[in-house]
Amino acid sequence: QERVLLITGASSGIGAATARAAAREGYKLVLAARSSDKLAALSHELGTDNVLTVELDVTDMAQQRAMVDHVLETFGRLDGVFANAGRGGTAGGFSGADHETWREMILTNVYGVGLTLQACLPALKRSAGHVLLTGSAAGRSTIPGSMYGATKWAVTGIGYNLREELRGTGVRVTLIEPGMVDTPFFDEPPEYALEDKDIAGAVIYALDQPAHVDVNEILIRPTPPREG
Ligand code: NJP
Numbered sequence: 269q270e271r272v273l274l275i276t277g278a279s280s281g282i283g284a285a286t287a288r289a290a291a292r293e294g295y296k297l298v299l300a301a302r303s304s305d306k307l308a309a310l311s312h313e314l315g316t317d318n319v320l321t322v323e324l325d326v327t328d329m330a331q332q333r334a335m336v337d338h339v340l341e342t343f344g345r346l347d348g349v350f351a352n353a354g355r356g357g358t359a360g361g362f363s364g365a366d367h368e369t370w371r372e373m374i375l376t377n378v379y380g381v382g383l384t385l386q387a388c389l390p391a392l393k394r395s396a397g398h399v400l401l402t403g404s405a406a407g408r409s410t411i412p413g414s415m416y417g418a419t420k421w422a423v424t425g426i427g428y429n430l431r432e433e434l435r436g437t438g439v440r441v442t443l444i445e446p447g448m449v450d451t452p453f454f455d456e457p458p459e460y461a462l463e464d465k466d467i468a469g470a471v472i473y474a475l476d477q478p479a480h481v482d483v484n485e486i487l488i489r490p491t492p493p494r495e496g
Pocket residue numbers: 276277278279280281282283300301302303304306324325326327352353354355356376380402403404405406445446447448449450451452453454
């Protein structure tokens with residue numbers, strides 16, 4: 269039976285690259301983000317009938333629940349959720365950053381992940397499915413003045429606490445923790461960075477392990493350039 273994978277933040281970057289990789293692996297896909305035009309273009313590119321696109325703002329619980337209802341009506345099951353939607357922060361540190369940007373970022377990166385989980389967990393428990401979360405290397409280290417990093421520390425905590433809550437259900441939880449990835453997340457390309465498909469490969473690796481293998485977390489950083 270083909271497995272059904274839902275990806276939030278599927279309209280660009282890591283989420284879109286994961287959709288491409290998962291389509292090659294034969295997954296049925298649910299692609300969710302706010303930009304329905306980009307999702308439609310990606311679905312067209314994938315060229316398969318096994319794709320459902322859903323316009324979703326992860327901060328809206330009614331939309332999250334409607335999405336899961338739509339998934340179950342369409343595919344009858346849900347096997348994996350990649351809670352990947354997220355946004356960056358703003359310069360200025362704790363003394364001076366724009367606090368309205370903080371609000372949007374915390375709502376998207378932390379609250380939105382919680383809502384995706386709450387909406388999806390009943391279906392995932394039925395299928396003994398898999399939760400994957402886009403944390404960050406920034407959720408494992410310190411960045412001076414970074415509220416963004418703090419939101420990703422929260423995602424690390426969600427992963428750990430969720431795994432304990434789900435113990436005995438068969439549902440696995442994997443934290444995907446990228447360093448810099450060259451995606452539209454950045455206005456300017458980073459000096460050196462991973463590619464979005466590098467992260468997609470890690471997601472597929474974790475998903476494709478046999479049921480007795482629980483990949484807890486994958487931390488991936490770009491290799492610094494050779495000197496000299
Ligand atoms: O960035 P980008 P990435 N509701 O901007 C969606 C983390 N990360 O792929 O809604 C629903 O290409 C947005 O879609 P749209 C990062 O924190 C990155 O790099 O249409 N969706 C788009 O599909 C994030 O968690 C790096 O605007 C919402 C997607 O999120 C994840 O990787 C390093 C939304 C963002 O795609 C993917 O980011 C790292 C909302 N309210 C962690 N708000 C890196 N790039 O270096 C945004 O450690 N989206």
